Amino acid sequence: GQNIDQPTEMTATEGAIVQINCTYQTSGFNGLFWYQQHAGEAPTFLSYNVLDGLEEKGRFSSFLSRSKGYSYLLLKELQMKDSASYLCAVIDSNYQLIWGAGTKLIIKP
Amino acid sequence: IAGITQAPTSQILAAGRRMTLRCTQDMRHNAMYWYRQDLGLGLRLIHYSNTAGTTGKGEVPDGYSVSRANTDDFPLTLASAVPSQTSVYFCASSDSIGGSGANVLTFGAGSRLTVL
Secondary structure: OOEEEOOOEEEEEOOOOEEEEEEEEOOOOOOEEEEEEOOOOOOEEEEEEOOOEEEEEOOEEEEEEOOOOEEEEEEOOOOHHHOEEEEEEEEOOOOOEEEOOOEEEEEEO | OOOEEEEOOEEEEOOOOOEEEEEEEOOOOOEEEEEEEOOOOOOEEEEEEOOOOOOEEOOOOOOEEEOOOOOOEOOEEEOOOOHHHOEEEEEEEEOOHHHOOOOOOEEOOOEEEEEO
16 A cells, blocks of 8 residues: 655754654655645645755755655744644655645744 | 635535535646545545546545536535535645646645534
């Protein structure tokens, strides 16, 4: 079966750095997305990785290792508004999008 | 403001009733999707449409139907609601077939449905 694993919940301090991991076992791989979802709102796009390596976008970076079936989202200089759920999603060999259950990130002052 | 509009925002209905969730987009995206989101689970695809006039089944299609008469509208119908269909429903669109590749999904604000 296809599976995407993320920690259920993480806590971090305002101003700090946090890394949210995502491991996947899917039938093939054609790319990986990270989405942010604030409570009661719709998911919004953060990043996309299809090649190994780090993609940086402001305070947020996303890393991919296809050989390890592993990605992480790195959030720097955490702000209270970063409190949200972070969803990892993988495109499989049939170009279907497989979603993880999401990681709820709690930011404390 | 360009995007996706869903209605209703929330609804409580009795089991056995028929319900249609509406979804309209103004971005002229070809592909549209309906997902349900339940606590502890990833988003699950119910139905999708690659282009106007075509629809397909997703991961959890049973008990749901869709239609795509034009590019903008993609309603989801529960013919006879059951309590297990209590969920938050998200409509989404993208500008390529399958919502895959580098094309990003744009989501509506969601419809919270409670079936009693």
